[in-house]
Amino acid sequence: xxxxxxxxxxxxxxxxxxxxxxxxxxxxxxxxxxxxxxxxxxxxxxxxxxxxxxxxxxxxxxxxxxxxxxxxxxxxxxxxxxxxxxxxxxxxxxxxxxxxxxxxxxxxxxxxxxxxxxxxxxxxxxxxxxxxxxxxxxxxxxxxxxxxxxxxxxxxxxxxxxxxxxxxxxxxxxxxxxxxxxxxxxxxxxxxxxxxxxxxxxxxxxxxxxxxxxxxxxxxxxxxxxxxxxxxxxxxxxxxxxxxxxxxxxxxxxxxxxxxxxxxxxxxxxxxxxxxxxxxxxxxxxxxxxxxxxxxxxxxxxxxxxxxxxxxxxxxxxxxxxxxxxxxxxxxxxxxxxxxxxxxxxxxxxxxxxxxxxxxxxxxxxxxxxxxxxxxxxxxxxx
Numbered sequence: 001x002x003x004x005x006x007x008x009x010x011x012x013x014x015x016x017x018x019x020x021x022x023x024x025x026x027x028x029x030x031x032x033x034x035x036x037x038x039x040x041x042x043x044x045x046x047x048x049x050x051x052x053x054x055x056x057x058x059x060x061x062x063x064x065x066x067x068x069x070x071x072x073x074x075x076x077x078x079x080x081x082x083x084x085x086x087x088x089x090x091x092x093x094x095x096x097x098x099x100x101x102x103x104x105x106x107x108x109x110x111x112x113x114x115x116x117x118x119x120x121x122x123x124x125x126x127x128x129x130x131x132x133x134x135x136x137x138x139x140x141x142x143x144x145x146x147x148x149x150x151x152x153x154x155x156x157x158x159x160x161x162x163x164x165x166x167x168x169x170x171x172x173x174x175x176x177x178x179x180x181x182x183x184x185x186x187x188x189x190x191x192x193x194x195x196x197x198x199x200x201x202x203x204x205x206x207x208x209x210x211x212x213x214x215x216x217x218x219x220x221x222x223x224x225x226x227x228x229x230x231x232x233x234x235x236x237x238x239x240x241x242x243x244x245x246x247x248x249x250x251x252x253x254x255x256x257x258x259x260x261x262x263x264x265x266x267x268x269x270x271x272x273x274x275x276x277x278x279x280x281x282x283x284x285x286x287x288x289x290x291x292x293x294x295x296x297x298x299x300x301x302x303x304x305x306x307x308x309x310x311x312x313x314x315x316x317x318x319x320x321x322x323x324x325x326x327x328x329x330x331x332x333x334x335x336x337x338x339x340x341x342x343x344x345x346x347x348x349x350x351x352x353x354x355x356x357x358x359x360x361x362x363x364x365x366x367x368x369x370x371x372x373x374x375x376x377x378x379x380x381x382x383x
Contacts, residue, residue, distance in 0.1 A: 018069055025104050029097055033106070034058035040065070043109075050074070054109060064093065066105040073103040078246040084151045084211075088144050091224055091239045110241035115218035119266055131268075134240070135260070135276050138221055141239045142213075142256055143283050151211035152250070160212060160251030165201045165319060171326030180329040180341075181371050189370070192363035199360055203315040207252035208291050208300055213245050216256035217263045220244040253289055253302070254309070258317035262350060264324055264343055274310070281309050311358070318354045318361075321347050348375040 013019035029035060039056040043064055050073075053065040068075055075098060082092045091110070098105035115134055122130040151157055158164075173193070177183050185193065213220075222241030257280045261273045284290065290303035302309045325347045328340040348368065352375045355365040368375065 014069065018067075021102055022067070022104065025099055025102055029106070033063070033096065035063070062109040063096065064107050064109045066103075066107065068103040068105075070103065073100070074246040075100045075103055075105055077248075078105070081151075081157075081245050081248045084148055084156070084248075085145060085242060085245060087150055088148045089239070090141055090145060091241045092245065093241070093243070110222040110224055110243070113223040115221035115223060115240065116263075116265055118223050119218055123266070131272075134221075134223065136279070138216075138240050138260060139257070139276065139280050139283065141242065142216060142260070143280070143287050143289075144239075145213065146210040146253070146256070146284075146289055147287050148211050151248070157211060157248055157250045159209075160204065160214075160249040160255070162201045162205060164249070164251075165204050166197060168323040169197050169200065169319065171330065172322040173326070175326040175329040175333065176322075177367075177371065179333045183371065185367075189367060192367055196361065196364040196367075200315060200319040203312055204252045204255075204319065207254060207302065207312055207316070208289060209250045210253045210289055212249050212251035213242070213256050213259075214247045214249055214251070215244050216259045218260070218266060219263075252312070252316055253284065254313040254316045255320070258313045259320060261313075262317045262321070264346070267346060277310060277313060278306060281306055314354050314357070315361075318351060321350050325351075345375075348372050 013022065023037075026035060026037065030037065034057040036056045036058060040053050041055070043052040043054040049070050050066065050068040053067060054062055055065060056062050066075065066078070079095060079098065079100070082095065085092045086094075093107040093110055096106045096108070115138065118134060119131055122128075145151070177185070220243045222243065224239075224241040257277065261268065261276060285299070285303050290300035302312060325344060328344060328347075331337040332341040351368055352365065355361040355368065
């Protein structure tokens with residue numbers, strides 16, 4: 001789920017059959033839950049076909065309807081991972097009613113103020129305190145999720161392994177390189193790419209595995225006041241409301257914190273990134289996320305060297321950024337959603353910044369030069 005939209009008119013259903021299914025499903029719920037179906041309005045949508053609708057109840061509250069018409073849909077995974085997160089005390093939407101076969105769920109409304117909206121507003125007003133507070137709370141919630149014993153159990157979550165990494169990186173080739181830029185690599189360029197993929201996959205596999213949200217970014221976090229907070233006191237925020245967690249996997253320890261720090265829709269000065277990363281690293285060590293070696297003696301090498309941790313974080317988020325570039329291009333060229341591609345410049349800047357820093361990644365830099373030479377020839381501000 002992405003950041004909520006303002007109150008909108010009653011949404012048009014994609015087809016009459018979907019509307020009929022919705023009304024048939026909600027018919028027995030209207031009286032018991034006090035649903036006011038005439039207030040149904042778009043709350044948000046995401047890059048796929050899933051939508052979230054908000055409706056009012058007769059007691060003055062609001063609920064969120066998940067409408068996931070895909071076949072198969074992701075509602076079962078949403079319920080399963082949500083239960084794992086709730087078991088760790090994380091603030092995920094409480095599901096009130098659902099039908100996996102139909103792809104409908106009624107759930108708690110976590111409000112209208114997303115992290116991305118709050119953080120962008122803070123940047124505009126030069127507010128340095130609020131980002132520190134929100135990122136601290138988001139990091140604490142992340143560490144709690146990553147230490148979930150239930151989520152760590154064998155088979156509880158899919159593995160983010162070599163095959164997974166390579167499938168995601170192929171999206172960049174298919175949709176950014178070929179569909180968006182109209183390029184076909186020659187043998188030398190393909191060799192550059194193969195070396196890059198091997199390096200990025202090895203980086204992922206060298207890290208301890210933890211439960212991974214896989215899209216832990218400010219658009220998927222909500223600012224939720226503590227239950228006993230009064231007057232909107234900024235110091236009284238509770239653990240953030242967490243959304244869009246149905247794609248959770250077991251993967252590299254740096255992935256989610258990297259996603260939080262280098263987001264698709266907001267950027268920070270590197271000094272801020274480093275400060276938040278150090279705080280996370282210290283918390284991860286205390287939580288035992290780096291584990292022990294096979295002899296049970298020494299911690300993982302990433303626990304001993306923040307420089308190595310930072311390198312692995314940068315390489316991990318580079319893999320994510322390349323994937324997202326491919327997804328944004330796919331949304332534009334296949335799905336008719338061109339506005340996502342407006343954020344591609346931020347990603348070119350991220351990729352060039354990282355590939356320039358590490359000599360091993362120079363082959364990737366050559367490929368980016370061929371696609372968008374201006375990003376490797378002039379400075380580019382992420383802010």
